[in-house]
Structure formats: C-alpha cells, structure tokens
Amino acid sequence: MAKEKKVEQITDMEQDFAQWYTDICLKAELVEYSSVKGFTILRPYGYAIWEHIQRIMDGEFKKTGHENVAMPVLIPESLLKKEGELVQGFAPEVAWVTMGGGEKLEERLAFRPTSETMFCDHWSRVLHSWRELPMLYNQWCSVVRWEKTTRPFLRSREFWWQEGHTIHETAEEAQKETEQQLNCYADFCENVLAMPVVKGQKTEKEKFAGAEATYAIECMMKDHKALQSATSHYFGDKFSRAYGVTFAGRDNSLQYPFQTSWGSTTRLIGAVIMTHGDNNGLVLPPQIAPIQVIVVPVAQHKPGVLEGAQDLCDRLQKAGLRAKLDQSDNSLGWKCAQYEMKGVPLRVEIGPRDLENGQCVLVRRNDGEKTVVKLEEAETAARVQLEAVHAALYQKAKQNLEEHIYAAYSLEEAKQLQQEKGGFIKTMWCGDEACELQMKEQAGMSSRCMPLRQEHLSDVCPICGKPAKTMVYWGVAY
RNA sequence: CCGGGCUUAGCGAAGUUUGGUAUCGCGCCUGGUUUGGGACCAGGAGACCGUGGGUUCAAGUCCCGCAGCCCGGACCA
Numbered sequence: 001m002a003k004e005k006k007v008e009q010i011t012d013m014e015q016d017f018a019q020w021y022t023d024i025c026l027k028a029e030l031v032e033y034s035s036v037k038g039f040t041i042l043r044p045y046g047y048a049i050w051e052h053i054q055r056i057m058d059g060e061f062k063k064t065g066h067e068n069v070a071m072p073v074l075i076p077e078s079l080l081k082k083e084g085e086l087v088q089g090f091a092p093e094v095a096w097v098t099m100g101g102g103e104k105l106e107e108r109l110a111f112r113p114t115s116e117t118m119f120c121d122h123w124s125r126v127l128h129s130w131r132e133l134p135m136l137y138n139q140w141c142s143v144v145r146w147e148k149t150t151r152p153f154l155r156s157r158e159f160w161w162q163e164g165h166t167i168h169e170t171a172e173e174a175q176k177e178t179e180q181q182l183n184c185y186a187d188f189c190e191n192v193l194a195m196p197v198v199k200g201q202k203t204e205k206e207k208f209a210g211a212e213a214t215y216a217i218e219c220m221m222k223d224h225k226a227l228q229s230a231t232s233h234y235f236g237d238k239f240s241r242a243y244g245v246t247f248a249g250r251d252n253s254l255q256y257p258f259q260t261s262w263g264s265t266t267r268l269i270g271a272v273i274m275t276h277g278d279n280n281g282l283v284l285p286p287q288i289a290p291i292q293v294i295v296v297p298v299a300q301h302k303p304g305v306l307e308g309a310q311d312l313c314d315r316l317q318k319a320g321l322r323a324k325l326d327q328s329d330n331s332l333g334w335k336c337a338q339y340e341m342k343g344v345p346l347r348v349e350i351g352p353r354d355l356e357n358g359q360c361v362l363v364r365r366n367d368g369e370k371t372v373v374k375l376e377e378a379e380t381a382a383r384v385q386l387e388a389v390h391a392a393l394y395q396k397a398k399q400n401l402e403e404h405i406y407a408a409y410s411l412e413e414a415k416q417l418q419q420e421k422g423g424f425i426k427t428m429w430c431g432d433e434a435c436e437l438q439m440k441e442q443a444g445m446s447s448r449c450m451p452l453r454q455e456h457l458s459d460v461c462p463i464c465g466k467p468a469k470t471m472v473y474w475g476v477a478y
Numbered sequence: 479c480c481g482g483g484c485u486u487a488g489c490g491a492a493g494u495u496u497g498g499u500a501u502c503g504c505g506c507c508u509g510g511u512u513u514g515g516g517a518c519c520a521g522g523a524g525a526c527c528g529u530g531g532g533u534u535c536a537a538g539u540c541c542c543g544c545a546g547c548c549c550g551g552a553c554c555a
Contacts, residue, residue, distance in 0.1 A: 018549075027489095037546060093554070114555095148479060148553065159555070216555095228555065265555050298514050333515035351514060361514090478555095 010341065012279050017223045024273055025152040028282045028342050038150035038157030042266070045342065048290035049269055050160065054140060056192055056287065057162065057264070060184055066136040066164060071118040073141070074109040079117050083242040086116060089209020093145040095157075111144035116210070116235075116261060119165040120243035123257075127247050130169050133257060134177070138164040153270030154227075154478050161265035167245065167257035171236065174258035178234040181262040182215045185230035193268065194285040194393035195219050195275050196401050197229065198424070198473060200449025205433050212236040218448045218473065220401045221274035224422030226448050226475035229271050230264035270478075275397050276366070282343030283365055285393055286386040293323040293382055294339045298332055298351030308355045312348065312378055319379035321386075323348075340365060345389045346382060366392050405473070410462045414474065415443035424448060424475045428468030430461035438463050445474040 010027060013020040025031050030046030042050065058068070074097060081087050090113045097109040112118065119137065127135070142160045150156050164181060168174040182199060189195040197217035207214035211233040219229045240246070240256035249255040276283040286292050293316055297309035309325055316323035326335050332349075339347055349361040360378055362371045362385050373381040404423025408414035414425045425445065429435060436447050450470045461468045 016549095022548080033547075035546080089554095143555095145554075147555095155554070161555075231555070263555070267555055300513070302513090329513080331513055331515080331517050333513085333517080335513095335516085337516045349514070353514075 010279065010281055013222065013277075014279075020277075020279075021270075021274060022152070024277055024282050024341075030269070030282075031152045033152075036157075038147055038155075040152050040156050040158075042160070045290055046269065049272075049284070049288050050266055052288040052290070053192075053268060054162070057188055058138075058140070060188060061138050061162075061164065064136075064180065064184070066138045066166075069137050069139050070141070071112070071115050071122070071139055073112055075112055075115075075117055077108050077110060079121055080110050082117065083120075083210055083239055086210035086239075090114070090145070093147060095144045095146050112141075113143055113145045114261075114263075115139065115141075115143075115163055116165065116239055117243070119261075120239050120245055120259075123167060123245045124243050127167070127245060127257065129248050130250055130255070133247065134166055134168040134173065136164075136166045136177075138162055151270075153266055153273070159265050159267070161263050164260070164262045166260045167240070168259070169247075169249075169255075169257065171258045174236075174260050175234055178213070178215060178232050178260045178262070181260070182217065182230075182232040185232070185262070185264055186217050188264075189217060189219065189229060189268075189271075190394065192285065192287045193272055193275075194390050194397060195229070195271060196394065196398040198401070198449065198451055199453075200451040200473065202231075202449055203433075203436060203447045203472070205436050206447055206449075208233045210235065210238060212238065215452075216449055218424075218475075219271050219275060220397075220404060220423060220475075221271070221478070222277070222400065223274070224400075224404050226424065226473075226477045227267070227271050227274070228448070228477065229268060230262070232262035233260060235259040235261065275400075276393050277343070280337070281341030283393065284343035284345055286345045286390050289343065289345050290322065291324045291339075291342070291344045292321050292386060293346045293348055294335075294344045295323060295325040295348045295350065296332065296335050296339075297325070297327060298349055298354075300327060300329075302352050304355055305350070305352055309350050312350055312360060312375065315379060316348075316382060319383070321379070321382060323382075346385050348378070348382070364389050364392075366396075407457055408462065409458060411438065411442055414439065414445070414462065418443050418445055418474070418476065422476070424473040426451075426455070426457065426471055426473050427462050428457050428460065429470055429472040430464055430466040431469040432461075432464065432466075435461055435463035439474055443474070445476055448473045448475045448477060 010023040011019040029043050032041040032043055034041050094113055095111045098105055140162045142158050144158050147155050147157050166177050186197045186199050189197045197219055199217055202214040202216055213234045214231055216231045217229050219227050221227055237256040237258050239259050246254050295309050295313040297305050300306045306327055313323050313325040345365045347363040354360050358375050359372050360375055364385055366389050406417045406425050408417055408425050408427050414427055417425050439445055450472050454471050
C-alpha cells in the first residue's frame with residue numbers, strides 16, 4: 001500500500017521544505033515548467049486562483065477610483081534610460097529584443113521589467129492641466145526580469161502582476177495614495193488570503209530603484225523565512241522631471257506632478273502555499289479557491305445517491321458557492337486525498353446512510369473537522385464552515401508570525417536567534433548602510449522593513465553602538 | 479553568475495562500470511466487479527533514452543559542446 005502511494009505523495013515539509021513546495025506546485029497542477037528556464041505555464045487550476053485574486057483586488061482598486069489600462073510590452077532603450085536610477089537598478093535583468101522580421105533593429109527594445117517609463121512617456125503627452133489630476137491607472141500584465149535562479153511563483157523570469165501608476169497635483173496627495181494602496185494590500189492579504197502581514201518601510205538599500213520611499217508588506221512562511229508580498233512606492237516628482245511630465249497649475253505656472261506606483265504579483269500564490277499548506281498538500285483560503293466545496297458521493301452506484309449528491313451540488317451553486325460534484329468512479333479514498341492535495345477548503349460527503357437520515361457530512365480541509373448537518377441547512381452550514389476555515393487559517397498564520405519575532409540587543413544575539421529560531425529578528429538601527437551590510441555578512445539576514453508600528457527597544461544600534469534611529473525587522477528572505 | 483548533483487513513456491525508477499537496439503511500478507485506454515479514507519481482475523496503447531556533434535560494424539551506455547531541472551552561495555517581486 002505505502003509503495004503505491006509514492007508517486008502521488010508530497011515530500012514532508014519538515015524533511016525538505018523546498019521540495020515540499022515544488023511538489024505542491026506540480027502535483028496540485030498549479031504550474032508546469034516550460035522549455036525556457038524561468039518561464040512557467042500557469043495551468044487552469046493555478047490560473048483560476050490568480051483570476052480570483054485579480055477579480056477581488058481589481059474591485060478594491062476600482063472602489064478608490066482607479067482605472068485599468070494596457071501599455072506596450074516593449075520599451076525603446078532611449079526611453080528606459082531617461083531615469084538614471086531606474087536603469088541602474090534594472091539593467092542587469094533586462095531582456096532585449098534586437099531583431100524584428102529578420103532585420104536588426106535600429107534601437108534595441110526592452111521587454112518591460114516594470115512600466116514607469118511607459119506611463120511617464122504617455123503622461124508627458126496627454127497631461128495638460130491640474131484639472132485632469134489625479135490620474136489613477138492600473139494594469140494587469142506580465143513583465144520580464146532575467147533572474148538567475150528561478151522558482152515557480154517566487155522568482156521567475158516572466159511573472160504576472162498588477163502595477164498601479166498614479167500622478168497627483170501635490171506631494172501630500174501622492175503620499176496619501178502610497179499609504180492607501182499599502183493598506184489595500186495589507187487588508188487584501190488578511191481578509192482574502194488569510195495572511196497576516198507586517199507593514200513597513202524599506203531601507204535605502206532595499207528600496208525600489210528611483211523611488212523616494214518604498215513601503216512593503218512582509219509575510220512569514222511556515223519555514224520562518226520572510227516573503228515580500230506587495231510594495232507601494234512614492235516617487236516625488238523625480239520621474240516627472242526625468243520624463244518631462246508637466247501641467248499648468250492653478251496659478252498657471254508649469255508644474256511637475258507627484259507620482260506613485262504599487263504592485264503585487266503571482267508571488268502571492270507562492271505566499272499562500274507556504275503560509276497555509278501542509279503535508280497533505282495545498283490549503284486554499286476559501287475566497288480564492290477555484291472549488292470551494294467538493295461534493296463526494298459515497299457508494300454512488302446505490303440508488304438515489306448520485307441524484308441526491310447532484311441535487312445538493314446544484315443547491316450549493318445556486319447559493320453562490322463554487323461547488324463541484326465528483327461522480328467519477330474513483331474510490332472515496334482517492335477522491336478525499338485528491339481534493340485535499342488541491343486544497344479545496346470544504347468537502348461534503350453524502351452517502352446512502354446520509355440520505356436515509358436527511359443529512360450530509362461537511363469536512364474542513366484545514367483541520368479535518370467533520371460536521372453532520374441536515375440537508376435542508378446545507379447552504380448555510382457550508383457558508384459557516386468556509387468562514388470558519390478562513391478564520392482558522394488566519395489565526396494559525398498569525399500565531400506563526402507572532403511567535404517568531406524576536407528582539408535582539410547585539411549582533412551576536414541576532415545571529416544566534418536567526419540560526420536557532422529563524423523568523424524576524426527585531427533590533428534598533430542607526431540608519432547606516434554599513435551596519436546593514438554587517439548584519440548580512442555576520443548573521444546572513446537582510447533588513448526586511450522598518451515597521452510602521454515602531455517599538456523602542458534601546459537607545460543604540462546593536463551593530464555599531466551609535467545612537468539608534470529606528471527599529472528594523474531582519475530576516476532571511478525568499 | 480560560481481560550486482555540487484541530476485535528465486530513460488505522463489510520473490517514479492532499473493539498465494551505463496563491462497557498447498549489441500529498452501525493463502519495472504504507478505498513471506492512461508477498453509471491459510467487468512467495486513466504493514463511509516488513495517479498490518480488484520483481464521486485455522491494451524504509450525520511449526527517435528534532454529539536445530547537437532564525435533568515436534564505432536554497432537551508442538541509453540564511451541568522448542566533447544549546449545540546454546533544462548534540483549540543492550547550496552552571490553543578486554532580486
């Protein structure tokens with residue numbers, strides 16, 4: 001028995017977390033590797049998860065007045081080069097198109113690694129007056145960055161994302177937008193993905209190339225490594241100036257608008273896998289699960305069972321749940337294992353005995369808890385159980401996060417805590433990049449963020465002993 | 479990009495040392511019996527052995543190049 005199971009089995013996360021992750025990506029049929037390194041195929045089940053993320057997040061963006069647009073995938077080199085810092089930051093990982101129709105191009109074209117330049121170029125032509133501001137744009141697309149080491153969802157050479165780009169009349173307004181979108185991501189992670197986050201600002205070293213300030217949400221995975229799950233940048237008028245984006249102000253003077261950009265990617269799916277998954281496979285938060293309820297008939301050849309199961313499934317669908325009936329002739333055990341592996345949050349079992357008693361059995365994916373409910377109450381009961389799954393996932397993830405944040409008061413202590421416990425190590429910091437590099441060299445950790453919710457741990461930087469300015473969370477990141 | 483390992487059917491492997499035209503399990507297809515936690519029987523299909531060159535009468539096997547995957551390190555959503 002044990003031997004036959006081998007093929008479908010998923011490596012235990014305690015034994016090899018990286019392999020566990022890869023197993024889930026492949027065996028839950030989220031992705032397939034393509035023939036070009038670092039380019040992955042999102043399979044129907046994986047893409048459906050992304051579609052739910054898109055649908056819900058897009059709705060949130062629209063609530064605050066954002067509009068979707070589509071920008072070209074290719075950027076002329078001369079255009080990309082106009083903003084020095086951005087080019088420097090991205091140069092090592094830009095892919096270039098040098099030929100077109102068999103002829104060498106006059107100017108090479110970059111595959112967009114991000115679209116600030118295209119938005120600025122566009123705005124430089126269409127913006128005229130303060131009355132047209134703000135412009136609140138977003139686009140859903142894929143971008144290309146020539147990464148050296150690649151992993152599905154976490155780091156690939158092409159990835160799917162949304163990038164919001166906005167311009168505003170005043171700095172204050174743009175700063176407010178930056179903050180609003182950071183909060184939007186944090187709320188999305190908590191309310192939809194059941195992932196608690198740490199909101200914070202990136203250090204100078206870690207911030208986005210060309211930004212004046214970068215904010216991010218950091219999540220903690222089950223192996224206690226950190227994963228940056230979304231970012232929000234404030235640009236000031238730096239790009240406006242570089243690209244000549246101007247408008248006539250209220251006093252008729254020529255002004256530069258203030259700009260933001262913010263993004264989140266299919267990496268969120270990787271975050272979900274490593275936040276909620278277990279040794280039986282994927283565990284999906286109900287709101288983004290392609291199948292929320294799987295109806296499994298028991299002894300389906302017996303009279304009335306299949307009909308009863310179909311009936312129940314129809315009713316769940318009518319109630320607005322994404323329900324599916326599996327009437328294949330695979331065994332019950334196979335079906336249970338299969339949908340557990342695919343992370344379906346709720347399973348409903350219905351067999352001859354249930355039909356006799358006018359009931360069905362609801363089984364939660366996250367903890368295997370079974371609840372017997374009356375058939376006529378199935379819709380409500382399913383909804384209640386799905387909410388319970390979300391709440392339990394969030395609680396467990398929150399506990400994982402909170403239990404793995406440690407304060408350190410010396411470099412040695414920080415190093416030791418990281419080695420023994422992992423997670424986020426919080427210390428005070430003087431603000432010098434030299435100390436950041438020290439931490440990386442000595443303790444193997446990079447600064448994750450300066451949390452918006454600051455604490456005063458001590459007066460000095462534990463690395464150099466100089467007066468401390470802020471508290472920083474350090475960690476090993478994906 | 480640097481170091482190590484790997485690549486044989488959809489998946490997992492044997493065969494490579496000692497060259498002779500590919501084997502097994504799972505999965506898949508057909509029929510039947512089954513179904514309260516990965517069922518069973520019978521029959522069947524499926525592989526130019528990652529790719530390009532070389533050595534040889536003969537290459538999955540030996541030699542050289544390249545690509546891809548995995549694990550570390552340096553770089554980044």
